[in-house]
Amino acid sequence: METPINGMTVQPDYCNNPAMAGAFVSFVHMNLGSAEARAAFKKETGNDIDALVSGSKLDQMVDEATGRPQQMIAQFADWIATNYW
Numbered sequence: 133m134e135t136p137i138n139g140m141t142v143q144p145d146y147c148n149n150p151a152m153a154g155a156f157v158s159f160v161h162m163n164l165g166s167a168e169a170r171a172a173f174k175k176e177t178g179n180d181i182d183a184l185v186s187g188s189k190l191d192q193m194v195d196e197a198t199g200r201p202q203q204m205i206a207q208f209a210d211w212i213a214t215n216y217w
Contacts, residue, residue: 139206144213156217160209163216173211179204 136153163169
């Protein structure tokens, strides 16, 4: 299964063509900019996207080395696809 964002486990509806896949990625990006969406994601999943950028430089380097940002974005995209798309 190919998804618009690597690591996703949910296939968003209507994303079987490049235009809609691009629209979905834009929708995820828009919601990443929404404090309300990030807070709802944290409340429902316990995952704090804001912690990816608010930690120390060392924490950010460890996160990057372990792939945590990519995993968190994939989880957020799955959550968006399930709840809002």
